Amino acid sequence: MMNIAIIGTGYVGLVSGTCLAEYGMHVTCVDRVQEKITLLRQGSIPIYEPDLQALVLSNMKAGRLHFTTDMAEAVRGADIVMIAVGTPTRALDGNADLQYVFAAAEEIAHHVQDYTVIVTKSTVPVGTSNRIQDIIRQANPKAHFDVASNPEFLREGNAVADFMRPDRIVIGTNTARAEETLRALYRPFTELGYHLVATDIVSSELTKYAANTFLATKVSFINEIADMCEKLGANVQDISYAMGLDHRIGKAFLQPGPGYGGSCFPKDTLAMVTIGERALSPATIVDAVINVNRARPHRMVAKIRDALGGNVRNAKIALLGLTFKANTDDVRDSVALLIADELAHAGASVIAYDPQGIPHARSILGDSIDYAPSMRDALHHADCVVIATEWDEFKNFALTEYHALLAQPIMIDLRNLFICAAMQDAGFTYYSIGRPIINKITDVI
Secondary structure, X not given: OOEEXXXXXXXXXXXXXXXXXXXXXXXXXXXXXXXXXXXXXXXXXXXXXXXXXXXXXXXXXXXXEEEEOOHHHHHOOOOEEEEOOOOOEOOOOOOEOOHXXXXXXXXXXXXXXXXXXXXXXXXXXXXXXXXXXXXXXXXXXXXXXXXXXXXXXXXXXXXXXXXXXXXXXXXEOOOHHHHHHHHHHOHHHHOOXXXXXXXXXXXXXXXXXXXXXXXXXXXXXXXXXXXXXXXXXXXXXHHHHHXXXXXXXXXXXXXXXXXXXXXXXXXXXXXXXXXXXXXXXXXXXXXXXXXXXXXXXXXXXXXXXXXXXXXXXXXXXXXXXXXXXXXXXXXXXXXXXXXXXXXXXXXXXXXXXXXOOHHHHHHHHHHHOEEOOOHHHHHOOOOEEEEOOOOHHHHHOOHHHHHHHOOOOEEEEOOOOOOHHHHHHOOOEEXXXXXXXXXXXOEEO
């Protein structure tokens, strides 16, 4: 059983630490915020992530998972220290803000004792690990350590499953000893047949950005195809299905929608462009992906305006979904919030409901929109309903109930949750993404 210190108890740190404990490691998670640590010690989880709370509680009870504000307590005696602090986008240049990473590295340096591998788990630009090594060397010239890269590939809402059953594990090292240490850490995974890719540090750092920007590219690509389908009368759902059957393409991330959001794609695409600019190797495709996604919320608002006859002023709009995706409470860079804000500024009365995201959304949007305690309350006498997030609750709600609660049966489905034929039979005016418009009077447009 290895001793692991995790610096940062945010999304990445908490999930990684908990899952490593579940695989038998002795894990201590560190955070500067005493209130957060107190809550975690009580078994209260600061984020919504399926299955996470149960794992935290069981591993705390088993004595494998601990939480502290004391960096020295966590780092001394650790075989591996993982830096999992935030790397938000800098307003100045679009690059990742590394101040928290570098501050953690300097503090770690003062507490390293025996040989330790310092791992960047946070998403960091190329060259960050070398900078961490310099910081530790300057702060503690006698420290016996190596620096390594081990990027995470976790999907919010599926993070526990992604960590426990990974598509691949990527480690980047520059010494044989560091590589062997990380191979030992992940041996319980590789013995079960999960792939481990060992490479150099620079390649490991770039792999994370390359993976996320490629997925973002697929999202923007299929959204452009959806727009084209709406102009030409094609059905993007059929196109997406046919494309996905090609094993060279794959079906993942080919579902059209309101655009990508969340904590990863927006900042990682911006960072990739900055990395390319600094390397004098422009990421022109990624730049185009960003531009397509940036225009997406305005296109969605235009669709809503069209459904309401060209004007949303004084319209009561039920907005279902505030998080950037289902099964999370994360509203960072959520397209739903951008849509809500633009509708409110256009004079609409927006009443929103989300199973998990209302508290975080309220902290951003304030009182510019109203928040419903239930889905039924949001729908009651609304002039239309907009589905912005793909929660199962919205999909499983009976169409007859939608119809009965709304003032008029108009749905703008930005996630293509429903079948067009079913909406036609149920008597809806139905706007979706990249598919024909269903009009309750004139049939299919």
